[in-house]
Amino acid sequence: MISVKGLTKRFGANTVLDGIDLDIRSGERVAIIGPSGTGKSTLLRSLNFLEKPDEGMITIGPVTVDARRVRAAEELALRRQTSFVFQNYALFANMTARDNIAEGLITVRGWEKARAHARAEEILATIGLADKAQSYPAALSGGQQQRVGIGRAMAAEAEIMLIDEPTSALDPEWVDEVLQLLKRVADARQTMLIVTHEMQFARDIADRILFMDGGKIVEQGAPDAMFTDPKDPRTRAFLRKVL
Ligand code: ADP
Ligand code: MG
Numbered sequence: 001m002i003s004v005k006g007l008t009k010r011f012g013a014n015t016v017l018d019g020i021d022l023d024i025r026s027g028e029r030v031a032i033i034g035p036s037g038t039g040k041s042t043l044l045r046s047l048n049f050l051e052k053p054d055e056g057m058i059t060i061g062p063v064t065v066d067a068r069r070v071r072a073a074e075e076l077a078l079r080r081q082t083s084f085v086f087q088n089y090a091l092f093a094n095m096t097a098r099d100n101i102a103e104g105l106i107t108v109r110g111w112e113k114a115r116a117h118a119r120a121e122e123i124l125a126t127i128g129l130a131d132k133a134q135s136y137p138a139a140l141s142g143g144q145q146q147r148v149g150i151g152r153a154m155a156a157e158a159e160i161m162l163i164d165e166p167t168s169a170l171d172p173e174w175v176d177e178v179l180q181l182l183k184r185v186a187d188a189r190q191t192m193l194i195v196t197h198e199m200q201f202a203r204d205i206a207d208r209i210l211f212m213d214g215g216k217i218v219e220q221g222a223p224d225a226m227f228t229d230p231k232d233p234r235t236r237a238f239l240r241k242v243l
Helices: 040-047 071-082 097-107 111-126 144-153 172-187 199-205 222-226 231-243
Strands: 001-009 016-023 030-033 056-059 063-066 084-085 160-164 192-195 206-213 214-219
Touching: 001 040, 001 063, 001 172, 016 040, 016 056, 016 214, 030 097, 030 199, 040 071, 040 160, 040 192, 056 111, 063 172, 097 144, 144 172, 144 206, 160 206, 172 192, 172 199, 199 222, 206 222, 206 231, 214 222, 214 231
Parallel strands: 030 192, 030 206, 084 160, 160 192
Antiparallel strands: 001 016, 001 056, 056 063, 206 214
């Protein structure tokens, strides 16, 4: 369902993604771990062209693009197959929680306002924030803001949810509620690719763990095998530090 071949991204002389190959089955939950600066965010952002990759083929659902000759309409078609959860929530400060969730449905998918608002209210109820529909982000806790960010991604019902360190900007007191919501999304077998430093969480929800270092997938496998018996010395060194 998702297939990536030879994905390469350079910033000047710095090769940040070095020919990434990756296939993800429908309903699979894949977690990416690895040191800072190794290209995890760039991988997620390249998959939906928030960052334009230099080379590589990306297939998500029915859409295939070749990074070297992609047109704007194809970028948009690919982006529609994805939803994104950002580290810093990336909510619109001037919009209510309901409108933050509805906005993409209206602008990216062309839904009527009334339908999008109704859907947003349904989602808010699902994520336990029905009473915050008319609240602006500044009036919400960090945990609530990120739950809105996740709700926005849920509303899109995209082929794959791309989630970049969803709890790393949160005060510790809000981490659990966000992980619990993501666990529900994972339990519903939403296909997801999640970058996280929450190792126990990754182990709980993922079907597969990828360890990235230096712009490459160094090692991958089932969570138990990766955490108890990593093969590559770089994986071992990383896990020794974080576990
Ligand atoms: P990670 O998410 O694994 O911490 P990133 O994907 O954010 O890593 O970054 C990988 C590398 O790419 C880093 O060396 C970072 O400095 C560089 N990088 C990321 N974004 C940009 C950018 N917009 N311009 C230049 N360099 C960037
Ligand atoms: Mg990152």
